[in-house]
Amino acid sequence: MNKAIATKTAEPPAFHLPPEAQHADALARLLWRAHHYMRDNVRRALIEQSQDELTAVAAQAEVDTIYGIDTIAEHSLLEFLEQHQREAPPFLLVGEFETGEAIPFGAGAPQFRVLCDPIDGTRLLMYAKASGWILSGILPEKGNDSRLSDIIFSLQTEIPIPKYAYMDTLWAAAGSGAFRLRENVLTQQSAMMPLHADRSSDLRHSFISFVKLFPRGKKWVAAIEEDFLRDALAESANEPASVFEDQHLSTAGQIYALILGQCKLVVDIRPNFNQIWRSRTEPTVLCAHPYDLAGWLIAR
Template sequence: MIRAANELLITIRQIHEAIRDEVVATCERSSLQALSEIVAEQAGDTIFAIDRISEQVLLQYFERLGNHWSFLLVAEGLGEDGLMVFPPDHDPAEVELVIIIDPIDGTRGLMYQKRAAWILTGVAPNRGSGTNLADIELAVQTEIPLVKQHLSDTLWTVAEQPVHGERYNRLTGERTPLHPQPSQAQTIAQGYGNISRFFPGVRAELAAIDDELILRTLGPAEAGKVQAFEDQYICSGGQLYELIMGHDRWIADLRPLTEPLLTARGQASGLGCHPYDLCTELIARKAGIIVTDEHGQQLAAPLDVSTNMTWIGYANQAIYEQVAPTLMILLQQHLPTTA
């Protein structure tokens, strides 16, 4: 168990709020061109100017955190390996905690002011090189709102405690309790859900699986009617939030499974989902969301910045039973390397 977990939670939430406020303030005073400038390529992802803002605040606060806990910080942007030890003189193998964070998940949507982004943090007791997502005992995710958006949500959980939430009004400073409730619908019909296909390369293949899943599950559509809807939210933390809040009924991010298709065409592997993108999936699971990998198992990726991850989320058991068996069959048919 994490020592003084509730005290650590308070500190993590303060760090999130500092990052949120600084990023929003910068978005208010900066041009789109300035925010979207590419400043680096690290760990298989692109670092934009807006990312540097959150990283500066993050390091400032985590240095202070190192006065109370020893930890290995895992975050994109901390050099090529994405690792930093606090306090600096500690042996990484001997530190108390592993903290994995994504200071801005959903950078692309936020810097163009299209959609809110999220700050994600997961904390696990240090279990050595085998420490993974399943070891996380404290998780917090905080919304970075658009400039024109005055409300910001935060969700968190600690060890055996339930999921908590808060809605913050950045204009008035008012804070109100937020009570997440995943969808209780028994079918995906007339609901939101989809297979993620954010980027060019294999959109056609992923869309074909999505279309066939809907056809096999709900049957042919009637003339003039729509069976289900989709929402391509380019932000894994945001996708988890949509499931937790009852907006979406299922999500499948299968991008790593399509790499053999790209390789066969002589194309480079696309951008995938990494452990820091899913470091708050504990919140979703404790809220009642069923989160699995492509084999139906709990996520257990190492806490690093490079592992590509497949994940699938279902709002409840009924949705899981309706979608999962068919989806597994389609994966074996269209992406046979997953069998």
């Protein structure tokens, strides 16, 4: 079994960070290697561990459920960074980790903040339905003033389910565009692949999805969706299936589908409903967090 998941980690490419952020290059290279280390460990677990082990609830955090497969990814990340932290400028790791707090690495005051999601798409991956994604974004450390718009480097690494033959890594540096590397799981050969989002305004015969993944709020989102599609597709009202949807349970997977032109439009208004419900002290619905968008620079 180990032979089936043995990989030779591809060397980090030239990331072409902007001149004012060149000192972040070592951190980007460190994250590249950390992602590959995590990916290999999670792939091994998908093959060697039972579904019951991978799907067991390890913890119930305030913002999400932590499953067995999540702990494998998180422990792999922290182990790798602990061993190699001095290979990059000091940084603060921010995400949904067991400690509940941001984790400093390196010597001295953090120069950068790393927004990280060890697995986005956990539920799809642990049931071997579709790939999960490792996400990281580097931004200057500004404390509470840090914003997604400050990200200077994004990295998105696919964790394929065991039956997949290929896996992608995507990245982007501010001012240098976005890139995709595809690796063959069996031969370890790799090649650069194009990114081609569908920029046409015609919505017909394409995937249009309004995100409604969990029970709370489904009927309200569906009502807005139906009104939107009725107006947007008025000219093709007589076509029985002029658009279709895919409720893909991964923010990174949704963005990947948009980047590749597999989806035309994804609308996620869960945060808007949550604002209303909080004002009424009503239960909210699980929605995307900043670390789920650590790879947003790739899509921009």
